Amino acid sequence: MTQAKPVQVDEQIGWLNKGLGALEQLATSEQIVRLGWNLLREDLSLPAAVLYRDRIEHNLRWMQRFMNAYGARLAPHGKTTMAPRLFQMQIEGGAWGITLASAHQAMVAHAHGVRRVLMANELVGRRNMQVIAELLKDPDFEFYCLVDSAAGVDLLGAFFSERGLSIRVLLELGVMGGRCGVRNEEQLGATLEALARWKGVVDLCGVELYEGVLKDEENIRGFMRRACAVTSELVAQGRFARGPALISGAGSAWYDVVAEEFSAAKFGDPVEIVLRPGCYITHDVGNYEVQQKRILASNPIAREMQSGLVPALHIWTYVQSVPEAELAIVQMGRRDAAFDSGLPTPALHVRPGNTEPQPTSARWEVTKMMDQHAYLKIAPEDDVRVGDMVGFNISHPCLTFDKWRVLSILDEKYNVVDVVQTYF
Amino acid sequence: MTQAKPVQVDEQIGWLNKGLGALEQLATSEQIVRLGWNLLREDLSLPAAVLYRDRIEHNLRWMQRFMNAYGARLAPHGKTTMAPRLFQMQIEGGAWGITLASAHQAMVAHAHGVRRVLMANELVGRRNMQVIAELLKDPDFEFYCLVDSAAGVDLLGAFFSERGLSIRVLLELGVMGGRCGVRNEEQLGATLEALARWKGVVDLCGVELYEGVLKDEENIRGFMRRACAVTSELVAQGRFARGPALISGAGSAWYDVVAEEFSAAKFGDPVEIVLRPGCYITHDVGNYEVQQKRILASNPIAREMQSGLVPALHIWTYVQSVPEAELAIVQMGRRDAAFDSGLPTPALHVRPGNTEPQPTSARWEVTKMMDQHAYLKIAPEDDVRVGDMVGFNISHPCLTFDKWRVLSILDEKYNVVDVVQTYF
Numbered sequence: 001m002t003q004a005k006p007v008q009v010d011e012q013i014g015w016l017n018k019g020l021g022a023l024e025q026l027a028t029s030e031q032i033v034r035l036g037w038n039l040l041r042e043d044l045s046l047p048a049a050v051l052y053r054d055r056i057e058h059n060l061r062w063m064q065r066f067m068n069a070y071g072a073r074l075a076p077h078g079k080t081t082m083a084p085r086l087f088q089m090q091i092e093g094g095a096w097g098i099t100l101a102s103a104h105q106a107m108v109a110h111a112h113g114v115r116r117v118l119m120a121n122e123l124v125g126r127r128n129m130q131v132i133a134e135l136l137k138d139p140d141f142e143f144y145c146l147v148d149s150a151a152g153v154d155l156l157g158a159f160f161s162e163r164g165l166s167i168r169v170l171l172e173l174g175v176m177g178g179r180c181g182v183r184n185e186e187q188l189g190a191t192l193e194a195l196a197r198w199k200g201v202v203d204l205c206g207v208e209l210y211e212g213v214l215k216d217e218e219n220i221r222g223f224m225r226r227a228c229a230v231t232s233e234l235v236a237q238g239r240f241a242r243g244p245a246l247i248s249g250a251g252s253a254w255y256d257v258v259a260e261e262f263s264a265a266k267f268g269d270p271v272e273i274v275l276r277p278g279c280y281i282t283h284d285v286g287n288y289e290v291q292q293k294r295i296l297a298s299n300p301i302a303r304e305m306q307s308g309l310v311p312a313l314h315i316w317t318y319v320q321s322v323p324e325a326e327l328a329i330v331q332m333g334r335r336d337a338a339f340d341s342g343l344p345t346p347a348l349h350v351r352p353g354n355t356e357p358q359p360t361s362a363r364w365e366v367t368k369m370m371d372q373h374a375y376l377k378i379a380p381e382d383d384v385r386v387g388d389m390v391g392f393n394i395s396h397p398c399l400t401f402d403k404w405r406v407l408s409i410l411d412e413k414y415n416v417v418d419v420v421q422t423y424f
Numbered sequence: 425m426t427q428a429k430p431v432q433v434d435e436q437i438g439w440l441n442k443g444l445g446a447l448e449q450l451a452t453s454e455q456i457v458r459l460g461w462n463l464l465r466e467d468l469s470l471p472a473a474v475l476y477r478d479r480i481e482h483n484l485r486w487m488q489r490f491m492n493a494y495g496a497r498l499a500p501h502g503k504t505t506m507a508p509r510l511f512q513m514q515i516e517g518g519a520w521g522i523t524l525a526s527a528h529q530a531m532v533a534h535a536h537g538v539r540r541v542l543m544a545n546e547l548v549g550r551r552n553m554q555v556i557a558e559l560l561k562d563p564d565f566e567f568y569c570l571v572d573s574a575a576g577v578d579l580l581g582a583f584f585s586e587r588g589l590s591i592r593v594l595l596e597l598g599v600m601g602g603r604c605g606v607r608n609e610e611q612l613g614a615t616l617e618a619l620a621r622w623k624g625v626v627d628l629c630g631v632e633l634y635e636g637v638l639k640d641e642e643n644i645r646g647f648m649r650r651a652c653a654v655t656s657e658l659v660a661q662g663r664f665a666r667g668p669a670l671i672s673g674a675g676s677a678w679y680d681v682v683a684e685e686f687s688a689a690k691f692g693d694p695v696e697i698v699l700r701p702g703c704y705i706t707h708d709v710g711n712y713e714v715q716q717k718r719i720l721a722s723n724p725i726a727r728e729m730q731s732g733l734v735p736a737l738h739i740w741t742y743v744q745s746v747p748e749a750e751l752a753i754v755q756m757g758r759r760d761a762a763f764d765s766g767l768p769t770p771a772l773h774v775r776p777g778n779t780e781p782q783p784t785s786a787r788w789e790v791t792k793m794m795d796q797h798a799y800l801k802i803a804p805e806d807d808v809r810v811g812d813m814v815g816f817n818i819s820h821p822c823l824t825f826d827k828w829r830v831l832s833i834l835d836e837k838y839n840v841v842d843v844v845q846t847y848f
Contacts, residue, residue: 009440016433016535016847018528021551042550045528079759079796101796102755104442104469111440121796122744124755124811126466126776127445148745151810179797180745180753187747320546321572321604323611329604331526331548335503335826335848340758352550371822372503372525372545373603386575387548398795402759402827405848423440424759424827 009111013419017406019048021416029085029419039316039414042352046389047317047332049404053411053418055312056089056281062309063280064094069301070259070273075099075118077251077278080398083407084112085420086281097142099276103128106143108423110135118248119145120208120276122152122172122180129159136165144246146208148172148180149187150194157198166201170208170246171234173227178213188230192239204239206246206271207231211254220254224261235268244270252279253291256299279397282313286342286395313400313407314391315344320373325380330390333372336403342395343369346376350389355413357391366392433535437843441830443472445840453509453843463740463838466776470813471741471756473828477835477842479736480513480705486733487704488518493725494683494697499523499542501675501702504822507831508536509844510705521566523700527552530567532847534559542672543569544632544700546576546596546604553583560589568670570632572596572605574618581622590625594632594670595658597651602637612654616663628663630670630695631655635678644678648685659692668694676703677715680723703821706737710766710819737824737831738815739768744797749804754814757796760827766819767793770800774813779837781815790816 013032015023021037021044037043039050067074073096078087087098087109097116100106103125106117115138123132123145135141147153147169160167171191174181182188195204209227211220231247234240247267250258255277262273279288289311296308315337321329337344346364348357361382368375378384394400401407402424409418437456439447445461445468461467463474491498497520502511511522511533521540524530527549530541539562547556547569559565571577571593584591595615598605606612619628633651635644655671658664671691674682679701686697703712713735720732739761745753761768770788772781785806792799802808818824825831826848833842 016528016532018526018848022554045551045555046549102442108440121755122810124742124744125470125813127469128742130446131469148747149810152745155811174747176748178747179794179799180747183747318548318552320548321576323572323598323602323604323607324600331545334764334823339764370603375603386546386573387579389549399758403848405829424442424829 011421013406013421019044019046019404019406019408021045032419033417037408037416039410039416040350040355040357044316044408047315047336049336049400049407050314050316051282051407051409051420052312052314053409055310056409059281059283059309059312060089060093062305063277065305066301067259067275068094070263072259072263072273072275075248075274075276076281077120077276078109079105080278081281081401082108082422082424083401083420084109084114084423085418087112087114090281096274099278103131106135107131110138110141115140116142117144118274118276119143120210120248122146122148123156124152126159129156132167133160133163133165136167144168144170144205146170146172146180147191147195147202148174148182150190153191153194153198153202157194157201161198161201166203168203168205168242170206170248171204173207173209173230175213175223179210181209203241204234205242206240206248207234208248210251211249211258212251217257220257221261224249224258228261228265228267231271232265232267235271244272246272246274248274248276250275250277252277252288256295256302280309282397283309283311284313284395284397285311285345285393311393313394313397314347315394315400316389316391319384319386319388319390322384322386326378328376328378328384330374330376331372332369332374332392334369335371337369337392337394338396338399339369340396340399344374344392344394346390347393348391351385352387352389360390435845437830437845443468443470443828443830443832445469456843457841461832461840463834463840464774464779464781468740468832471739471760473760473824473831474738474740475706475831475833475844476736476738477833479734480833483704483707483733483736484513484517486729487701489729490725491683491699492518494687496683496687496697496699499672499698499700500705501544501700502533503529504702505705505825506532506846506848507825507844508533508538508847509842511536511538514705520698523702527555530559531555534562534565539564540566541568542698542700543567544634544672546570546572547580548576550583553580556591557584557587557589560591568592568594568629570594570596570604571615571619571626572598573611574614577615577618577622577626581618581625585622585625590627592627592629592666594630594672595628597631597633597654599637599647603634605633627665629666630664630672631658632672634675635673635682636675641681644681645685648673648682652686652689652691655695656689656691659695668696670696670698672698672700674699674701676701676712680719680726704733706821707733707735708737708819708821709735709769709817735817737818737821738771739818739824740813740815743808743810743812743814746808746810750802752800752802752808754798754800755796756793756798756816758793759795761793761816761818762820762823763793764820764823768798768816768818770814771817772815775809776811776813784814
C-alpha cells in the first residue's frame with residue numbers, strides 16, 4: 001500500500017494558536033523550524049504542550065517491534081493524537097493502517113494521505129455515511145467500520161445500496177455491562193442474518209472487540225477466547241468476504257494479552273490480527289505507566305527488549321504566584337491537560353536563564369486543577385519563584401492532546417524541530 | 425470605545441472540523457448559512473455542538489440588564505467560549521470589555537476587534553509579555569492584568585521599562601487556601617512597595633479578586649468587604665493611576681452577591697465596578713442552574729425580571745447501539761462534552777424523518793462517558809433505536825466549548841443560521 005503524500009489540505013499553521021512563539025502570519029512547520037525557537041529561551045508562549053523527538057521515535061520503534069514479534073498488524077488508534085503528522089510517522093514506521101473512532105476522524109486521516117482506516121466504531125447517521133461514501137470514491141482507500149445489530153446493518157445496507165456502493169464491516173463482540181457489541185447468540189444470529197440480506201453491499205470482513213471495558217486479565221482472556229471461537233466458526237461457515245479475515249482488538253492497556261491470545265488461536269484459515277493501541281506514542285505517567293510495568297514484568301517479548309515505553313509529552317508552564325509557603329500557582333489548567341485519570345505530575349524545573357532543567361522535588365504535587373490554573377504543593381524550603389518554568393508529565397494522552405491544536409516537537413536541547421497540528 | 429470590525433484574521437471555516445455539514449472548501453459563516461443546513465434533516469455530522477439563537481440572545485439581555493441595575497460594568501469572561509463572534513454579541517449588547525485568562529486569549533480577542541481586555545490573571549514569561557507588548561502598540565487597546573507579588577511586579581517592571589512601555593494592573597486579593605492573590609498585610613505592603621518602585625511603568629488601576637474559590641455566601645461577603653476596605657484605603661492613599669479606579673470580581677456563580685456588596689460600598693472617590701461572569705451566555709443544566717435558582721429566589725433584581733437564564737447549548741448525537749434492554753450507547757464522549765461537574769443530561773429525542781423532537785423520558789440518564797461514547801440508561805419499554813438522534817444538555821460550558829472548533833447556531837426550526845469558531 002503506497003501512502004500518498006497529503007495533497008488535500010493546507011498544512012499551514014495559524015498565528016492565533018496557543019503554545020507557539022512569535023508568528024506574524026500563517027507558516028508551515030518547516031518555516032517555523034527555521035525561526036529557531038527554544039523552549040528554555042522562553043520563545044514559546046506558555047503553557048505549551050511539547051513532544052520529545054527521541055522519545056516519540058523510541059516508542060514508535062518499541063511498539064512496532066512488539067507487534068512484529070507476534071505477527072500482528074499495528075493499526076494505532078489515531079483518536080489519541082488526531083495529529084496526521086504523527087499518523088505519518090506511525091505508518092512510515094510499519095503500521096498497517098490507522099484506527100479511528102468517527103467519520104470525521106476518518107475524513108481527516110484520508111485528507112492527510114492515510115489510505116487504510118479501521119473505524120473501530122459503528123457508522124450511524126446520514127451525513128456521517130455521506131462522509132464515508134465520499135472517501136470510498138478513492139479506489140486506493142481501504143475502510144472498515146463495525147456492526148453489532150441487524151438495525152445497524154439495515155441502515156448501512158439501505159444507504160450504500162441506494163448509491164451503488166458497498167462497505168466493509170467487522171462484527172463487534174461485546175460483554176454484558178460493556179459498551180457496544182453483540183452480547184449473545186441471538187444478537188449474533190440476527191446481525192448475521194441482516195448481513196446475509198445485504199450480501200454484496202455490507203461485506204463482513206472480520207471480528208472486532210474492545211477489551212478495555214473489562215478490568216481484569218482473566219475476564220479479558222475469556223473474552224478473547226470467545227472472539228477467537230466466533231471467528232473460527234465464521235471462517236468455517238464461509239461468512240467472510242475477505243481472505244484473510246481480520247480479527248481486531250486491543251487498546252493501550254492490554255495489548256500484550258490480546259496479542260498472546262490472538263496469536264495462539266487456531267482459526268482454520270489464515271486470519272490477520274490487527275491491534276490498535278494508540279497511547280503508546282507518547283505514553284504517560286499514569287494508568288498506562290502502571291500497565292506498562294505489568295507488561296514488562298510478565299510478557300516475554302517486552303522483557304527481551306531493552307527498555308519499555310517512555311513518557312514523551314510534557315506540558316510546560318510558569319509559576320505565576322507563590323502566595324503561601326507550601327503553595328505555588330501555575331498557569332496550566334483543565335484547558336491544558338487531562339485530569340480524568342490522575343492530575344499532571346511535576347517533572348522538571350528551570351529558572352529562565354538556565355539551560356539545564358532539574359528534576360522537581362519528589363515532594364511537589366499538583367493537588368487541584370481549575371480551568372486555567374493548577375495548585376502545586378511545595379515545601380517552604382523549596383526555591384520556587386514567580387517566573388520559574390515547570391514541565392509536567394501527564395496521565396491520559398487522549399484528553400491532553402485534544403486541548404492543543406499545535407504541539408511542538410523538541411530535540412534534546414529543547415529546540416523546536418517540528419510542529420504538529422491536531423484535528424479534533 | 426468604538427469596536428473595530430475584525431481585520432486581522434481570516435474568518436474562514438475549514439472543512440475538516442467536526443460537527444459540520446458537507447463543505448468542500450474553506451467558507452465564511454455567511455456562505456455556510458446559505459447552504460441551508462438543518463440539524464433534523466441530518467445535514468450535520470454528529471456529534472455536533474449547537475447553540476440556540478433565541479436563548480443566547482435572551483441570556484445576553486438578561487445579564488446586561490442585571491448588571492445595569494447595579495450600575496456595574498459587564499466584562500464577560502471570554503475564556504468560557506473563546507468565540508470572538510460571541511464576544512462581539514456581548515459587546516454589542518452593552519459589555520464594557522472582555523475578560524480573559526492568558527496572553528494568548530488576549531491576542532485572539534484583540535485580533536478580532538476587542539479593544540478592552542481585563543486579563544484576570546498574572547502576566548508571566550518573556551513571550552507572554554511580548555504578546556501583550558505587541559498589542560499595546562495599538563493606541564485604542566486598553567488592557568489590564570493582575571499582580572499579587574513584588575516578584576511579579578518586578579518582572580513586569582523590568583520587561584516593560586526596557587521597552588519604554590507601561591502596563592496597567594489590578595492588585596489581586598486572595599484568601600488562605602485559595603488561588604492567587606495577596607493573603608495578608610505583609611504581602612500587600614510588599615506589592616505596593618514594588619508598584620511604587622515601578623511608578624509610571626506598572627500602573628495600579630484597581631483591585632481584583634475571584635470569589636469562586638470560596639464555597640459559602642458568608643465567607644464570600646466577608647471577602648468582598650475586605651476588598652472594598654482595601655480599595656477605599658488605596659483611594660485614600662492616592663495609590664491609583666486611574667480615575668475612577670476599578671474594582672472587579674465575580675465568576676458565573678456568585679455575581680449577584682458580588683454586585684450587591686460592591687454596589688453598597690462607599691469608596692470615597694467614584695470607583696468603577698467590573699463584574700466578569702462568563703457562563704451565563706449559554707448557561708447550563710448543572711452547577712450554574714443550581715446557582716441561578718438561588719439567585720432567582722434571593723436577589724431582588726433577578727426576581728423582578730420575568731425569567732432567568734436558560735440553557736442554550738446542546739450536544740446532538742446518534743444512538744449507535746442498543747445492546748441491552750436498559751442500555752443505549754451514543755456517540756458522544758469526553759471529547760465532546762464536559763464531565764468534570766456532572767455528565768450531560770438527555771433533553772430531546774427524535775427519529776430521523778420527524779421534525780418535532782420530543783422531551784426525553786425522565787428515566788434516561790448518562791451513567792458513564794468514555795473518550796468517544798456515552799452510556800445512556802433507558803428502560804426496556806422505551807422506543808429507542810439505532811440511528812435515533814438525541815440532544816443533551818451539558819454541565820459546565822467552559823469545558824464543553826473547548827472540545828469544539830466550530831459550533832452552529834440554530835433557529836427554532838433547527839436551521840443553521842450562524843457558525844461560530846473558537847480559538848482555544
